Amino acid sequence: MQRKAYVPGVAALLAVLVAGCTSGPEDGGATDNANPGEAGATTAAAQPGRYDALPEACGAVARSTLDSLLPGLREITDETRREAAYAGQATLTYDTDRKAGCRWKVESADALDHLSVDFERVVSYDAAVSDDNQAEELFARKVTAADLPAPTASGTAGETPATGAPTPSGTPAATGPSSAVSSASSASSAPSTSPAPSVPPADLQPRLLDDLGDEAFLDDVPGGSGSAAEQRTVTVAFRTSNVIVTLSYEEQATTVGTVPDSKDMQDRARKLAAQLADSLGG
Numbered sequence: 001m002q003r004k005a006y007v008p009g010v011a012a013l014l015a016v017l018v019a020g021c022t023s024g025p026e027d028g029g030a031t032d033n034a035n036p037g038e039a040g041a042t043t044a045a046a047q048p049g050r051y052d053a054l055p056e057a058c059g060a061v062a063r064s065t066l067d068s069l070l071p072g073l074r075e076i077t078d079e080t081r082r083e084a085a086y087a088g089q090a091t092l093t094y095d096t097d098r099k100a101g102c103r104w105k106v107e108s109a110d111a112l113d114h115l116s117v118d119f120e121r122v123v124s125y126d127a128a129v130s131d132d133n134q135a136e137e138l139f140a141r142k143v144t145a146a147d148l149p150a151p152t153a154s155g156t157a158g159e160t161p162a163t164g165a166p167t168p169s170g171t172p173a174a175t176g177p178s179s180a181v182s183s184a185s186s187a188s189s190a191p192s193t194s195p196a197p198s199v200p201p202a203d204l205q206p207r208l209l210d211d212l213g214d215e216a217f218l219d220d221v222p223g224g225s226g227s228a229a230e231q232r233t234v235t236v237a238f239r240t241s242n243v244i245v246t247l248s249y250e251e252q253a254t255t256v257g258t259v260p261d262s263k264d265m266q267d268r269a270r271k272l273a274a275q276l277a278d279s280l281g282g
Contacts, residue, residue, distance in 0.1 A: 049242025
């Protein structure tokens with residue numbers, strides 16, 4: 001990703017250097033007493049990011065939202081355990097102004113749900129690179145690491161061209177033993193085909209999002225098959241100025257063969273992401 005070049009300061013410095021090499025006192029006398037350090041121009045420092053602190057991660061998600069993503073919370077009968085489950089578990093960090101996170105894990109009658117929310121405030125230690133540009137570069141790496149697939153049109157997977165053209169009009173169809181042998185030979189030599197896996201609709205495929213923060217993406221990864229309980233992990237990450245937010249929502253069905261619903265999980269995760277973006281003011 002190409003960064004913005006901070007040219008004005010450099011151009012001014014070159015202009016001063018050129019002027020110093022090509023000009024001097026016309027009468028050969030002494031130069032003025034100006035301080036040489038005052039004549040030069042220094043490169044302007046890049047602007048700091050919008051944020052200089054992070055929210056408290058475990059308090060960033062409303063209880064009503066937790067109820068939606070983690071239905072097992074309401075099934076906990078013991079009040080002390082229920083309140084602890086709502087509170088979540090803070091991620092260990094040594095600088096809460098730079099990184100903060102929280103984890104929730106709750107089991108219901110139908111599924112085991114995990115939710116994690118992580119905030120990262122990016123600070124550039126290069127005077128020529130702004131916090132925003134540094135965050136933009138880090139987010140680009142996250143997008144690359146997610147390895148989002150190229151968009152695929154839905155409704156085309158599994159389609160195969162029609163076979164067995166009709167007999168031309170006026171030409172009797174071949175009959176008899178030789179015809180039967182020929183048909184059997186053709187059938188045995190025809191390649192076997194199996195249905196291609198279904199492709200989710202375009203609006204449910206892993207993709208970049210254009211309605212969340214300054215930039216964002218969504219990933220949706222199913223897992224488990226056969227005798228294992230099915231699971232699904234939906235990740236939504238977005239950047240607002242110099243803060244990167246990543247939330248991961250995972251559900252594992254307790255019944256073998258039950259697949260967590262992609263649309264439902266994506267809707268819940270995106271709703272939470274939008275709430276977090278609004279709380280940041282981005």
